[in-house]
Amino acid sequence: MKYATEFRDPKAARALLARIAQVADAIGATREKPVHIMEICGGHTHAIFRFGLDKLVHEGVEFIHGPGCPVCVLPMSRVDECVEIAERPEVIFTTFGDAMRVPGTRKSLMQAKAEGADIRMVYSPLDALELARRNPGREVVFFGLGFETTTPSTALSIQQAARENLPNFSVFCNHITVPEPIRALLDDPHMVLDGFIGPGHVSMVIGTHPYDFIAQDYGKPIVVAGFEPLDLLQSVLMVLDQIHQRRAEVENQYARVVPEHGNPVSLAAIADVYERRPSFEWRGLGEIDASGLRIRAKYAAFDAEEKFGVGYAAGPRHVPEPEGCACGAVMTGRIRPTACPQFGQGCTPDMPLGALMVSSEGACAAYWQYGGARGREAAE
Incomplete structure (x- = not known):
């Protein structure tokens, strides 16, 4: 099973763990606290726990779990707006399955569906496009949610809808970008971070250079990583080596998948369809400047915010976390x-x-x- 078993080899893992321990000990000789490494991607968090890497690595290394995924950072107000759109009788609301059970202040999309709203889970925005073609008398709305990983597919779907002139298709755009919240975390005086494990899937689209500011402005190392155990262990070692050698660079452990300058076709589609919002609310982080994307004016006919007067088109609204939720x-x-x-x-x-x-x-x-x-x- 190429590119899976090769990266789960126990002998290679033991060798990497021994090297991690050696470098961590060397770093520990000059400081009391462990090295805090934040994995930004939730896929990495699950891999760390699935393979027990948090228990296997040297005690001088501590994983800090970052923003994780777009569903995790989605503010409750945006869920409320999804429900508001979905409950309109003329709307077929489409979404990826992992957003269905996220609670809003009144209900989740799953609960709205149970109460009669026409909400359908799809695997791609292209599925929503096909629904729009088959249901010309209904408004089909796709919940555009995700980091840079899923942004190109939504952009390409909007371009296709424009070519076909599908007036009953629109996107409720909640696409967000990764570099800006990292800067917000680094600016937080309460955060103690020594280095980062960079997201592999996001970096397939944007490349490695958007992270240059982490090393250049903050003096912190970041290593873009794959998702297998040896990927993550090697990335931890690369971060530790940088810290031990007193250098800060952007390195690419996942070079077999991630190109330095990203995917030019995807980046061109994103640039054509979207522009930066002045700010966007992240759950747990608040409003972050230029961290969200909105649909450009030339594609306004496919912008659900404009079509239904919700979201930032109606003015931002903050909803506090449920009592006791951390x-x-x-x-x-x-x-x-x-x-x-x-x-x-x-x-x-x-x-x-x-x-x-x-x-x-x-x-x-x-x-x-x-x-x-x-x-x-x-x-x-």
Whole structure:
């Protein structure tokens, strides 16, 4: 099984772990606290727990779980606006499945569907386009959600809708970008971060240069990583080597997939369809300048915000977290999921209170799924 078994070899893993321990010991001789490495991507968080890397690495290395995934950082107000659109009788609302159970202040999309709203799970915005073709008398809205990984497919779908002149297709755009929240985290005086594991899938689209500011402006190393155990262990070692050698660079461990300058076709589609919002709200991080994308004026006919007068078109609105929910603190690495008073009590996969327990890449879901009884007992 090429590119899977090669990156799960136990002998190679033991060699990397030994080297990590050696470098961590050398770093530890000059400092008391462990090296704090933040993995930005929720896929990395789940891989770390799935393969037990958090228990295998040297005690001088501590993983800090970052923003994770777009579902995790989606503010409740945007879920409320999705429900508001979906409950219109003329609308067929389409979305990826992982957004269905994220709670809003009144209900989730799953609950709205159970109450009669025409909400359909799709695998691609192209599925939503096909629904628009087949249902010319209905408004088909696609929930455009994701980091740079999913942004190109939505952009290409909008371009296709424009070519076909499909007036009943629109996108509720909630696409967001990764570099800006990293800068916000680095500017937070309460964050103690020594280096980063960079997101592999996002970097396939944008390349490695958007992270240059992390090394140049903040003096922190970042290594773009793959998702197999040896990918992550090698990336940890690369971060540690940079720290030990007192250098800060952007390095690409995932070079077999991630090109230095990204995917030019995807980047061209993004540039054509989207422009930066002045700011966008992130759950747990608040409003972050230029961190969100909106649909350009030339494609306004396909912009659900403009069509239905919701979202930032109607003015931003902030909704506070549910009482006792610590998603924001978990997402920014301030506390572990088990430190949230609701973990395993008021918030479980069956009855989630926050997005981090819902999302397939959420940190709370990872602790619950791979932490076993110990993870749940820690909350009791």
